Amino acid sequence: MNAKSLKRKEQLSKVMSDSLDHLRRLKTDKNSTILLLAPYVLLFTMFIIIPVVVAITLSFTYFNVIEMPKFAEFYGFYNYIMILTQDEVFLRYVLPNTLKYAIITGPGGYLLSFIMAWMLSQIQATPRKILALALYTPSMLGGVFIGVIFRTIFSGDKSGYINSILLNMGLISTPLDFLQSGDYLMNIMIFVTLWSSMGIGFLSMLAGILNVNKEMYEAAYIDGIKNRLQEIFYITIPSMKPQMLFGAVMAIVGAFNAGGIGVALAGSNPTPQYAGQLIVNHIDDYGFIRYEMGYAAALSVILLAIILLFSRVAYMLFGEKD
Amino acid sequence: MASFLGTQINPKRFHRSQLKFYILLVPIGLFMLMPVLYVVLQAFKPLSELFLFPPRFFVTNPTLENFARLFRTASGTGVPMTRYLFNSIIITVLTIGLTLLITLATGYALSKKRFKAKKTLFKINQTALMFVATAVAIPRYLVVSTLGLTNTFAAHVIPYLAMPVGLFLVKQFIDQVPDELIEAAKIDGANDWHILLKIVGPLVKPALATVAILSFQMIWNSTESSNIYVIDETKKTFAFYMTTLTSASSGPAGVGISAAAGLIMFLPNLLIFIIMQGNVMDTMSHSGIK
Numbered sequence: 144m145n146a147k148s149l150k151r152k153e154q155l156s157k158v159m160s161d162s163l164d165h166l167r168r169l170k171t172d173k174n175s176t177i178l179l180l181a182p183y184v185l186l187f188t189m190f191i192i193i194p195v196v197v198a199i200t201l202s203f204t205y206f207n208v209i210e211m212p213k214f215a216e217f218y219g220f221y222n223y224i225m226i227l228t229q230d231e232v233f234l235r236y237v238l239p240n241t242l243k244y245a246i247i248t249g250p251g252g253y254l255l256s257f258i259m260a261w262m263l264s265q266i267q268a269t270p271r272k273i274l275a276l277a278l279y280t281p282s283m284l285g286g287v288f289i290g291v292i293f294r295t296i297f298s299g300d301k302s303g304y305i306n307s308i309l310l311n312m313g314l315i316s317t318p319l320d321f322l323q324s325g326d327y328l329m330n331i332m333i334f335v336t337l338w339s340s341m342g343i344g345f346l347s348m349l350a351g352i353l354n355v356n357k358e359m360y361e362a363a364y365i366d367g368i369k370n371r372l373q374e375i376f377y378i379t380i381p382s383m384k385p386q387m388l389f390g391a392v393m394a395i396v397g398a399f400n401a402g403g404i405g406v407a408l409a410g411s412n413p414t415p416q417y418a419g420q421l422i423v424n425h426i427d428d429y430g431f432i433r434y435e436m437g438y439a440a441a442l443s444v445i446l447l448a449i450i451l452l453f454s455r456v457a458y459m460l461f462g463e464k465d
Numbered sequence: 466m467a468s469f470l471g472t473q474i475n476p477k478r479f480h481r482s483q484l485k486f487y488i489l490l491v492p493i494g495l496f497m498l499m500p501v502l503y504v505v506l507q508a509f510k511p512l513s514e515l516f517l518f519p520p521r522f523f524v525t526n527p528t529l530e531n532f533a534r535l536f537r538t539a540s541g542t543g544v545p546m547t548r549y550l551f552n553s554i555i556i557t558v559l560t561i562g563l564t565l566l567i568t569l570a571t572g573y574a575l576s577k578k579r580f581k582a583k584k585t586l587f588k589i590n591q592t593a594l595m596f597v598a599t600a601v602a603i604p605r606y607l608v609v610s611t612l613g614l615t616n617t618f619a620a621h622v623i624p625y626l627a628m629p630v631g632l633f634l635v636k637q638f639i640d641q642v643p644d645e646l647i648e649a650a651k652i653d654g655a656n657d658w659h660i661l662l663k664i665v666g667p668l669v670k671p672a673l674a675t676v677a678i679l680s681f682q683m684i685w686n687s688t689e690s691s692n693i694y695v696i697d698e699t700k701k702t703f704a705f706y707m708t709t710l711t712s713a714s715s716g717p718a719g720v721g722i723s724a725a726a727g728l729i730m731f732l733p734n735l736l737i738f739i740i741m742q743g744n745v746m747d748t749m750s751h752s753g754i755k
Contacts, residue, residue, distance in 0.1 A: 175657040176578045183571035184586070186627035189608055191596055197604035259493070262486045264474050270487070272742060277494035280501060283734045285686025287707045288727045292504045295720055304503065307519040338497065343630070343679065343749075350749035353475050360474070385753020392594050392754065393630075399597045423599050430603040431693070439603055446600045454595045463755055 195447065201440035208434050215437060222441035233442075236417035237425045240329065241449070244421055245398050247333050249453060252340030253394035257387075259341060260349040261375065275349060282342035282397075290407030293335050297321040297408075322408050325418035331408065332419050336401045344393030351386030355379055384461045391457035399423070399450055422446045501731070507724035508532070515721050531725040538710075538722065542698045546706060550729070553703035556621040557684045564626050564680045565673055572635035572672075573657075573665050577647055587636065591754060593629040602693065609694050620694035621702065625684060631676035637751040638672035639665060671744035678737055678745060685733065704730065 203219030206212035215221035226233055259278055263271050284292070296304045299320040306318040321327045355378065363378050380387060405419025406412045412428055414420050422442060430439030476483065507515065509527040539545045574580075575587055598605065605624060614620040642665060650660050666673070691705035707726045710719065738745070 172578075172657075173580070176574050176580055179570040179574040179578070179657060179661075180586075182567045183627055183632065186567070186623070187590070187593070187629075189612070190605060190624045190627055191593055191629070193608055194601040194604035195596075197607060198601045201604065259490075262490055265476070265486045266483050266490070267476055267479060274490050274494045276739065276742065277498050279738070280735065281497055283682050283738060284501070284731060285682065285704065285734075287686060287688060287704050288504075288730050291707070291723045291727045292500050295504055295507060295724070296500055298720075302516065302518055302520055304520055304522075311519060338500070341497075346745060347749045347752040350746050351753065354750050355474065357474065383753070385755050386749075388754040389594075389752050396595055396597055400599060402599065426600070426602070436603055443600050443603065446597070450595055450597055450600070461754075 198440045198443045198447070201437050202444045204437045204440075206436040206440075208436060212437065222438050223445075225438065226441055226445065232413075232417060232420070233425060237420050237422055240417075240419070241402075241421045241446075244329070244333060244336075244402075245395075245449070245453070248336040248340060248401070249395050249398040252337050252398060253344070253391055255337060256341050256345035256390060256394065257348055260345055260352055261379070263349055264352040275346070278341045279346065281339040282345075284339065286401070286403055286407050289335060289339060289404065293331065293408055294322065294410070297327075297331060299323055322410075323415050325414070325416035328405060328409060328414060328418040332405050335404055335408070336398065339401070340394065340397060342393065342397055344390035344397070347386045347393070348383070348390045351383035351390075352379060355382045384463065388457060388461035391461060392454060395450060395453045395457065399446070422449075504724045505728055505731075507720060508728045510721060512721065531721040535722050535725045535729075544698045544701075546703075548699060549701060549703040549706040552618075552621075552700060553685065556618070556702060557681060560622045560625055560684045561677050561680045563622065564628055564631060565676060567626055568628065568631045568635050568676055569666060569669070569673065570661060571632055572639050572669075573661055575632075575636045576639040576642075577644065577665075590629050590632055594633060594754075596629060599689070602689065606693050615694055616696050616700070618700060621684075621690045621700075624690070624694075625680075625687075628676065628680060628683075631679060633754075634675055634748055634752055635669060635672045637753075638669045638748060641751065642668050671747035672751075674741040674744035675748040678741055681737060682734060686730065 201212060202222055203215055204212040205215050205221070217224055263275055263278075266274075281289070298304070298306065299318060299322060301307055301310060301318045303318065303321070305321070306315075309315045310318065319327070321331060359378050359382060360374060363374065368374055368377060402421040402423030405414045405421060406424055406427075409415055409419060412424050412432070414424065422445065426439050426442045426446070429435045429442065473480070473482065503522060506522065506524050508531050509524050509529070511526055511528045511530055514521065514525060536546060575583060575590075609615055609620055609624060612623075614623060646664065647660055650664055655663070686704055688702070688705045688708055691701040695701055703726075707723065707730065710723045710726055
């Protein structure tokens with residue numbers, strides 16, 4: 144009898160210590176999780192969230208770095224009103240330039256990436272790897288080296304490669320000033336950006352196409368699909384929507400990140416006759432050259448809004464509705 | 466089934482029908498490489514060939530003259546080129562190492578741990594995929610200067626450690642690691658750091674390799690931190706040095722030197738990517754946004 148109750152007591156204490164152990168483990172697990180997350184969350188907050196919040200806040204102020212920021216007139220909307228009504232450079236050059244540039248290089252680069260990825264998926268593995276590397280190479284060069292390459296090739300004197308070809312063919316009689324005249328700068332920027340647009344999004348789509356289940360195609364042909372085009376629209380794209388979306392977001396970010404290319408090519412901010420002036424350059428102009436931080440911040444907010452708008456479209460096209 | 470074309474995705478052997486793709490892709494591939502090749506060849510041209518009219522694509526008398534001159538050059542303030550290169554190497558190695566560690570830890574927590582804010586955190590990070598740093602360069606500068614980082618080495622590293630794309634890719638990849646594996650390790654008494662470094666880390670190597678490449682491309686090519694955060698010339702990077710090179714010397718002599726510098730910039734990029742191409746493609750299979 145005594146032995147039995149002792150045994151029960153032992154069991155009870157074991158259960159209790161087990162559950163205490165479990166609780167303790169849960170607690171250490173929670174601490175450990177916080178520790179795992181902390182560095183990233185902290186850095187993310189400081190260098191991504193706070194800058195966006197600060198940009199939005201500053202956009203409602205007048206701030207010249209020396210004095211404290213002052214709340215701007217017109218209920219804080221002074222900067223926005225100035226940008227949209229008084230800033231002739233912005234309205235005549237920067238905004239149209241940015242829209243033209245972003246619409247061609249964003250969706251254009253995206254379409255190009257998809258077409259290239261699809262064609263690559265139709266050939267064997269080894270040549271595909273080599274050709275994919277060739278297409279990807281320009282995207283890894285970085286703005287500085289891209290600037291060097293195309294300043295060399297489009298050099299405005301007769302030793303420039305393109306100029307010498309055109310001269311030799313007799314198409315022109317004097318060298319064209321590609322990068323300094325403003326007549327060609329925008330088109331060259333678009334060309335260069337498209338040339339370097341097959342980056343990580345392109346690789347993602349290539350992997351996506353290669354991973355589409357082959358049985359889907361077989362089934363589709365039995366169901367009456369007739370050609371490659373139908374195959375792309377009815378099978379390939381719907382089965383790789385997540386990768387299409389990732390590619391789209393990367394294309395948008397890539398297009399806006401490459402905004403410095405005009406300045407890199409022309410070698411000056413502002414670019415000649417504002418021909419290659421994009422919002423990013425306009426922000427630098429006001430922020431780091433004229434120190435009108437409130438105004439520059441309002442421009443930043445407009446740029447972020449444009450990026451968000453583009454991304455919304457991408458999510459509408461390829462996002463999973465929930 | 467004669468009309469069945471679908472299995473020709475990722476074909477095992479050559480078929481005549483693939484010819485049309487080669488006819489398109491090979492010239493496009495060459496076209497993509499031509500500008501790079503041209504400038505790479507410029508780096509090996511002696512002065513006489515750089516001045517030549519009409520310019521030639523290929524080199525006749527290759528020389529290392531441009532590299533020698535590049536290594537002898539110094540910036541206007543007397544800082545030797547090798548100093549910039551040294552800075553870049555240190556900064557890049559440091560940034561990649563820390564980014565991998567932070568990304569792996571966070572990706573693991575987001576994928577395998579249970580906590581309330583998990584979904585929200587992942588959604589926020591996914592939204593941040595479209596974050597364009599240059600858009601908010603000024604507020605970022607204000608943050609850096611508030612933290613007292615201006616004009617320090619840390620200014621090249623710390624602002625770039627949180628990489629939304631990297632975290633996204635690593636988290637998606639860790640999702641593929643079976644939960645049972647981690648449970649088993651826990652029963653054997655392994656703690657989180659042990660699991661992270663000994664089990665999850667090795668299993669998600671492809672994703673880590675991809676993050677390393679992306680981080681490398683961002684840091685190695687970046688001039689932002691040298692332009693904005695750092696004033697002291699001896700703390701600036703090689704990419705920045707290259708921009709001073711190209712704006713200072715626009716003549717053909719300068720073209721040779723900047724081509725040589727460009728080649729030094731580009732070669733590590735290319736080598737790392739070639740070595741890790743397989744890993745990157747593995748990672749990209751899990752890159753979709755759902």
